[in-house]
Amino acid sequence: MSPEKSPEPAARSLFSLQRRERLMEQLRAHGSVTVRGLAAELGVSELTIRRDVNILADAGLVSRVHGGATLPSPLDRSASLSRHQANRYAIGMVVPSLDYYWPQVISGARAEAEDQQARIVVRGSSYDAADNRRQVQALLDTQNIDGLIVAPDMRGEAGHELLRWLNALPIPVILAERRSPADIPAHRLEWVATDHAFGAGMAIRHLWQEGHRKIGCLTDSSSPTSSHVVRGWRQAIAALRIPEEESVSEDSARVPAGERTAHFDRVLEMCRDTGTSAMLVHSDTQAVAFVQHCVDRGVDVPGSMAVVGYDDEVAYLAEPAISAVRPPKQYVGRVAVQLVTARLAEGRKRPVHRIQLNPDLIVRESSLGSPRAAADAGLASTT
Amino acid sequence: MSPEKSPEPAARSLFSLQRRERLMEQLRAHGSVTVRGLAAELGVSELTIRRDVNILADAGLVSRVHGGATLPSPLDRSASLSRHQANRYAIGMVVPSLDYYWPQVISGARAEAEDQQARIVVRGSSYDAADNRRQVQALLDTQNIDGLIVAPDMRGEAGHELLRWLNALPIPVILAERRSPADIPAHRLEWVATDHAFGAGMAIRHLWQEGHRKIGCLTDSSSPTSSHVVRGWRQAIAALRIPEEESVSEDSARVPAGERTAHFDRVLEMCRDTGTSAMLVHSDTQAVAFVQHCVDRGVDVPGSMAVVGYDDEVAYLAEPAISAVRPPKQYVGRVAVQLVTARLAEGRKRPVHRIQLNPDLIVRESSLGSPRAAADAGLASTT
DNA sequence: TCTGAAACGTTCAAACTCGAACAATGGTTG
DNA sequence: CAACCATTGTTCGAGTTTGAACGTTTCAGA
Structure with missing residues (x-):
């Protein structure tokens, strides 16, 4: 049977066709x-x-x-590339990161683009509206771009101005993992996004079914996903x-890097005070760090503290392996390309x-099994 | 549903079909x-x-x-020609009405089904959960249905039970113009729906731009669309x-048919009292009736009362022709079929x-031009 | 330019899977 | 009632996939 499509090593053998799909x-x-x-x-x-290969x-x-192998290169003169089809559309993608979360979105976009004879031009950017605009402008200035897929920073007036600017561009613009706020006149913008509130709710229900009755949430509000995760956690509890x-809900955004240990100690103390036996932690990197901190403090995972991460990028690497909510990143990319190409093909009637x-x-x-008694020594205060 | 682990004696050809369905x-x-x-x-x-296989x-x-076999893979070059086989899927549609709003949804579904070599089997139903279930069951009993598109009545416990039942069916189920409520465990259900709140907001902003400063809303809460329209009106104002x-917002659901004239008189009186010069009226049929009533009472449309309807089914027939919010009904049907066929092709990974x-x-x-002065004779009380 | 490590390609074998050929069975039809 | 058809199973030779072993080629650093 087909294993999970994560970077996690395959537990079962794949059919050769599936292995090539993974490749x-x-x-x-x-x-x-x-x-x-x-x-x-x-x-x-x-x-x-x-x-x-x-x-x-x-x-x-x-x-x-x-x-190894690379994506098909025009410099590759082997005869096989004569199959290289003419591209109907050039689609620009500007993403906040090229090494966490977004590579899989790009992968899905490229796969769909291949199906539809389009080509994807990627630029990396950051979580900053001015930088996002610079990268989009650079793409538009240097390439003949037919449509755009972007994940803009939408915070503050700079973010709002960026959305209005994107809305006014004469080519289709799709927001990936972003939703245009209802109060900004950006009605042409289309989007595809993971329902993170639902994802958080799914994690909370899972922990409930494993027997946890106090379930907290640890997020990082510098990430645009964070508010959705908190909303889902709230709705679910x-x-x-x-x-x-009576529930623990902490934001790590303002904690300086050097004070993370103290921050996690405070979180664990709140857990002890409230009897919290499980935490939903966004994102994966913070979940990995939190689990390591628990282990350092003698807090057994999952026996004394169950943890569910979010993003499923690196959760599997931890010891113990961490459960995680996995957004359908490949599909986000795929659907974004489908939206661009359908808009280009059908125009305004769509x-x-x-x-x-x-x-x-x-x-x-990291989240299997019911919590041990709250008096368990593993949740004692740090010394 | 877990089928039996061993085949029972049965007609052999029927058994081979069932076996392929199991596969x-x-x-x-x-x-x-x-x-x-x-x-x-x-x-x-x-x-x-x-x-x-x-x-x-x-x-x-x-x-x-x-x-073995996998789901169809883009890397598999042997199967693509066969995708054009006629009638790959049979899709059942159960809709509340066969003569208002839904014929265009069906039309769009049929167009998309033709593109994808699927066939659509339609049954009419009503705004009643028990009737909806009977019609779905009848479809399933008498046809070999691969997927379903339904617009169920979701009110009350009967509606919630219907959703849970639909969620548990072993075939894909798509809700058209319905959204499964977040608090019902129906997480497999997919939906496509018009953003009616946005539509209402668009109408309000249009009337504002035409100069109206008091804009009311007249709905009919027996329709599932109504709550979204009211929500959009609220957000927009x-x-x-x-x-x-200080705004007029009335619900016609409980007004007996014989008392509609009095109801509209009350609405017009509220408009006069509050200085309301424009109304968003859901649905079209009610908008036509309301405009006719205004004319009967000497209230000039749009001079003294601007009206925007909703659904754009019959708004154009009125005199004067009524502006309307037009849901993309054909596209609702199209996208619903796309959801069914993609689910059937891609399975659980999607x-x-x-x-x-x-x-x-x-x-x-009916909504062009700015309102005349509030003292205008046309908004005088009925005699 | 040389050298060692890494990568590649070829050969062969093992394990598993495929499918043609033929037979058996039960239902249908003339 | 016999002939025909659809479906299913068995057998066995052919085919496919994967990995080990080993010789060859490539690349990066000294």
């Missing part, structure tokens, strides 16, 4: 793959991956290079009649689409 | 199946399963791989800083999609 996903996400890295990741021999190169889908005023996608919950060791 | 179910759930595993599970020979591959429903408590489409505002005579 293509990694390639689209990162621009290149290594034979050695992929063999380790997929649990097969380097020879097998090398054979796959050869098959894909023969099909014109990759450029074979020493040690309300539905379960867990009093919010109604503006706004699409929410539901995430999955990936259950691992 | 497709496993495939959609897990992404791939092995010939060996499925033969063991279904108690037949591997050759039988292999023959089934070949049949399904020829129909374009699976990709055949060494040892809040954004325009029109005090809601995230649940929830899609909002923006309506258009069609401006006609």
Whole structure:
């Protein structure tokens, strides 16, 4: 049966076709793959991956290079690339990061673009409206772009101005993992986003079903996802009649990097005071850090503290492996490209689409089993 | 639903169809199946399963791989020609009405089904959960239905039970112009719906731009659209800083048919008392009746009372022709079919999609021009 | 330019899967 | 009632996939 499509090593063998699909996903996400890295990741021999690369190169889908493969390159003169089709559209993508979360969005976008004879031009940016605008402008100035997929910083007046500017561009603009606020006149903008509130709710219900009756939330409000996660957590604990005023909900945004240890100690102390036995932690990197901190303090995960992460980027790497809410990043990219190309093909008669996608919950060791008694020594104060 | 683990004696040809349905179910759930595993599970020979896989591959429903089958893969070059086989899927549609609003939804669904070699089977129902369920069950009992598009009545416990039942069906179910409530565990249901709140807001902003400063709302809460329209009206007047408590907002649901004239007289009196010079009226039929009533009472439309209808089904027939918010009904049907067929093709790996489409505002005579002075004779009390 | 490490390609074997050919069975039809 | 058809199962030779082993090629650093 098909394993989870995470970077996590494959637990079961894949059919060869599925392995090549995974190879293509990694390639689209990162621009290149290594034979050695992929063999380790997929649990097969380097020879097998090398054979796959050869098959894909023969099909014109990759450029074979020493040690691995890259996305098809115009510099690659092998005969197979003569299959390279003319591109109907050029779609620009400006994403906040090229190494966390967004590579899979890009991978999905590239896969869909391939299906639709479009090409994707990616620029990395940041969580800053001015930088976002600079990158979009640079794309528009230097390439013949037919449509845009962006994940703009929408905070403050600079963010609002950016949205109005994007709305006024003469080409289709799709927001990925962003929703245009109702009170900003940006009615042409279409978007596709994960329903993070639903994802948070799913995590809380899972922890409830594992027996936890006090479930907290640890987020980082510098991330645009954060407010949705908190909203979902709130709605879910309300539905379960867990009093919010007795629940731990902390924001790490203003904690200086050097004070994270103290911050986590305060969080653990609040957990002890309130009897909280489970935490939803956004994002994965913070979940990994939090779990490591618990282990350092002798707090057993999941015995004394169950943890669910968010994003499912690195949760599987922790010890114990951390459960996580997994947004459908590949599909976000795919659907964004579908929105661009449909808009280009159909024009104004097509109604503006706004699409929410539901995430999955990936259950691992960090949240299995019911909580031990609250008096358990593992939740004692730090010394 | 967990079917029996061993085949029962049955008509052999019927059994082979059921076996292929089981195969497709496993495939959609897990992404791939092995010939060996499925033969063991279904108690037949591997050759039988292999023959089934070949049949399904020829129909374009699976990709055949060494040892089993996967969902159709873009890397599989052998299956693509077969995707054009006629009537790949049968899609059932159960709609509340066959003569208002829904015919265009069905039309859009049929157009998309034609593009995708699917066939649509329609049953009319009503705004009643028990009737909705009877019609769905009748469809399922008498036809081999692969997916469903429904617009169920979701009010009360009967409506909630219907949603849970729909959620548990083993085939894809799409809600058209309905959104499953967040507090009902119906997480598999996908939907496509018009953003009626946005539509109402668009109408209010149009009337504001035409110079109206007091804008009311007349709805009919027996319609599921109504609550969204009221919410949009509220948000829009809040954004325009029109005090809601000084605004006319009336519900016609409980007005007996014989008392409509008196009801409209009361509404006009409230308008006079509050200086309301424009009304958003849901639905079109009520807008036509309201405009006719205004004319009967000597209230000039749009001079003394501007009116915008909703649904754009019959608004154009009135004299004067009535502006209306037009939901993208054809696209609702189209997108619903796209959701069904994508679910059938991609199975469980595809995230649940929830899609909002923006309506258009069609401006006609009934809302053009600024309001005349409040003292205008045309808004005098009825005699 | 040389060298060692890494990567690649070829060969062969093991394990597993496929499918043609043929047979058996039960239902349908003339 | 016999002939025909659809469906399913068995057998066995052919085919596919993967990895080990080993010789060859490539690349980066000294």
